[in-house]
Amino acid sequence: MRKLIITLFSGLCLILALNPAFAQVTEFGMIKGTILTINGDALSEAQVCLYRVESGSPFRREYWRMCDFFSRTGADGSFSEIIPAGEYYMLATKKLSGENPGPPIDAGDPTWPAWDSREIKTYMVTSEGATNIGVISGAVPFKEEWLPAGKTAIEGKVLLKDGTPAEGVLVYASTDPQIQNLVYISDRRTGFDGKYIVRVDEDGEYYVRAVGASKPVEKATVQMGEVTRGIDIRVKENPSSRWDRTKEDKKQQ
Structure with missing residues (x-):
């Protein structure tokens, strides 16, 4: 210590x-x-x-x-x-x-x-x-x-470069373009379908990203009490760090 x-x-x-x-x-x-x-x-x-x-x-x-x-x-x-x-x-x-x-x-x-x-x-x-x-x-x-149940949110999918869903990814959103101040996090990591939802505090323009995204940020305009849907995020396909592969799979590469 x-x-x-x-x-x-x-x-x-x-x-x-x-x-x-x-x-x-x-x-x-x-x-x-x-x-x-x-x-x-x-x-x-x-x-x-x-x-x-x-x-x-x-x-x-x-x-x-x-x-x-x-x-x-x-x-x-x-x-x-x-x-x-x-x-x-x-x-x-x-x-x-x-x-x-x-x-x-x-x-x-x-x-x-x-x-x-x-x-x-x-x-x-x-x-x-x-x-x-x-x-x-x-x-x-x-x-x-x-568990959070706010109704003001951003929703979409995280997809790999080939269009297949990316599993095990956290998504972040903020009104700060650098996504450094007051950052909101998705309810959970994406599942097999790649879906995510990030609940936020108020309406406005948000910048959304996931680690490994091929594009720095996606933009979403949010209305209070509504879910903004269809904000999909593309992440780079990297076989050595694919989220849908187990540690054993990675060791065999």
Whole structure:
């Protein structure tokens, strides 16, 4: 953990050295703590998502959002991360499927906090000292009823170069052309039919992409309360990383 902190601090120092203006307007602080399950076991190898409060709550059950910043817990459930100062929501989750942790979350995945909690806490990170949230217990299996059900969305298919559906792909959407700020994520990875749906917060013009896309972004105009359909995405066909092939298939190539 100490090595990780030193590496992160060194990276931040390099950024500040290369961009003095950024250093003048941005302050950083550390947030750390330990997360346990409701039974008192460590929530190990979980992703801790941190969301700026100013960007809105990620717990509205209307969409999935990409973390603004993230960390990862160790074997004992502890984590620490250096992030810009500010107020944050926090979400921690571990994938039972073995995939990389983080949103979207599947029913049954250990998650903190419980989404039926009456009050979702926020955490203030400052440059004046580490924000230690202490030991938090209460991670529970994610319930199917907590899955997003927002009606404002973008829908389509992810297709390989030859037109066949691409399986196992996450799709991202944002009003930011660079898809870096306030990024929404598809409900789940594409299945055998390549279909995806990304639920968003409001109407407007969105930029949509998938990792490996042959075109940087697709555009979609969204109306509040409606689903914009037919936004298909083409991804490059790369036999060494096809999403519809198992690890065993790839080893045989």
